[in-house]
Amino acid sequence: MNRELTDWAGPHGLPRFDHISDDDFAPAMEPALTASAEAMEAIAANPEPASFDNTVAAMETAEEKLNRVCAVFYTLTGVDSNDRREALSREFAPKLAAYNSRVSMDKRLFDRVSAVWNQADTLAPEDRRITELALRDLRRAGAGLTGADRTRMTEIRQRLAVLYTDFGQNVLADERDFVMEVPQDRLDGLPDWLLNSMGAAAKERGRTGQVVTLNRSLIVPFLQYSDDRDLRERAWRAWVARGSGDGAGGAETDNTGIIAEILALRHERAQLLGYADFAAYKLEPEMAGTAERVEDLLSEVWQAAKRRTDEDAAVLSAMMQQDGLNAELAPWDWRYYAERRRQQEHDFDQGAVKPYLTLDAMLGAVFDVAHRLFGLEFTPFEAPLWSHDVRAWQVTRNGREMAILLGDYFARPSKRSGAWCGALQYQHKIGAGQRAIVTNVCNFTPPAEPGAPAYLSWDDAGTLFHEFGHALHHILSDVTWPSISGTSVARDFVELPSQLYEHWLEQPEVLDKHARHVETGAALPADLRDRVIAAGNADQGFSTLEYLQSAFVDLALHRGQPPADPMARQAEILAGLNAPMAIPMRHASPHFGHVFSGDGYSAGYYSYLWSEVMDADAFAAFREAGDAFDSDTARRLEETILSRGGSAPADELWTAFRERMPGVEPLLTGRGLI
Structure with a gap:
């Protein structure tokens, strides 16, 4: 085992990545898993009565070596994947899921943490908090299940780990394998800075000239500036096809079946734990609490954004007509005409900035x-x-x-x-x-x-x-x-x-x-600066609506019975929203990594908007102080939120800073929707 994976000896305590090879990970993972399992077993089997120190505190350090191996490996798989690392990810996923299932579903640990919680009044605030969270996490993991239900929960978690890995690798493959060469006679409208970026992308892939890839920092400006409508359509279709079976990898990178299986397994998992559906399970520990509260927020913002985009669509369609295009405004047109409109109305050119x-x-x-x-x-x-x-x-x-x-x-x-x-x-x-x-x-x-x-x-x-x-x-x-x-x-x-x-x-x-x-x-x-800021807030209806569609779809897919055909259900949800055809959802399900490459944002993509309600209100505190750098407000922000982590429930941290719950008006004002 390469000790560089656990005993980090680089500058300032960093791992020495130059002393770590892909061949080191498998030999390190097995003993790290074993060490963690043995440490957790010692806690669970301890014959001494459960105390905070010998149970909850001990659990905080039991997995240190495993955490360090995983930190290095999964950092690398995100920033610099290769065939070997992808194979290792597929190998490790079920092993880690099996280990996590054994620990988080251990009835002995559940009983010991419960015993500590029964003494919660004697604990210091942070000690009480981590005991509360440990008990909650064990319960939600299925530590209270028995018999066949317990066995099935373990199977579900192991299978989901594999599916999440497959989903993410399929999207990465489609993104990596698509390259669109743009002929020299079809570069009209593209600014020099974008041509340089397209040239750099071509050189990186051993090609000459200019290319478009599915890197967002490249494809979005191409859609904004290219005068070639056919190339814009080709690039856009490749972008939204990732993971759908119509992407660069074809059927081999099709995520639609994976999505259906993930949704079914999540629903079954939630019902095993006594929840009506996965949304109810996932939202229980969040600030929102219920799907109904989330839907109320999304709907309130949707109405304001929809009014704005209806107005914007009419303006952009008229611009197309002026160009002699007798066609319906399409998704590959919106960014192009919105950028031209922004340049006209704000006298703004990104090239100048x-x-x-x-x-x-x-x-x-x-x-x-x-x-x-x-x-x-x-x-x-x-x-x-x-x-x-x-x-x-x-x-x-x-x-x-x-x-x-x-x-x-x-x-x-x-x-x-x-x-x-x-x-x-x-x-x-x-x-x-x-x-x-x-x-x-x-x-x-x-x-x-x-x-x-x-x-x-x-x-x-x-x-x-x-x-x-x-x-x-x-x-x-x-x-x-x-x-x-x-x-x-x-x-x-x-x-x-x-x-x-x-x-x-x-x-x-x-x-x-x-x-x-x-x-x-x-x-x-100064005048360009002001135009940059004003232009940066332009087209907020579009950005709001494309985000909201993804949030609505995510929430709906996880409520009630899981759909047998998630893509048909996605289409049904979008049709019910009646969004402009030219504004698709920001992340279609086949490449919706937030939701399907892990549990992180599943039934939780709304959280960006929920947090934005608070961030608009939080910045208003600095405005009320009369200074964006007011030291007292910054100190209070650090003391009540930034330094506190999860040491108290989120609503308590927020109200400690703001002394009230936030309202949606600052968000709508900030986005220019009212």
């Missing part, structure tokens, strides 16, 4: 905001990581190390799509304690040449701020136990810090300081 929005400049903005709000400092250092372009920073405050931040920002064929924040290790105070090692991963288009500036779109810059907001939740975490550290909170609360942090990108003083021309160093002109 790109030189000011380089990755380095926006990282400077991200770090400066964190310093002004929370006193954090970021010092870069060299470390052997998984790719030459991954960056590392030591995060300190007043000389004290707070965390390590790793940034992997550029798209590569081996990286799964999207953007996310992860953690190689969580902050805690057990023994000598440990600080978080946090990863921020994005899929920005890399520069055309090594060492050249990397240009971001306005949306890219927002993504950078968003993922760093998640990182802050880890960096500022100040709790005793790892199970409630950082982002270990209710799913519909976890997006609050990330979405809140996006607001600082729009602050004029941030852009004035950091949005500097890459060649001249000149500040972003």
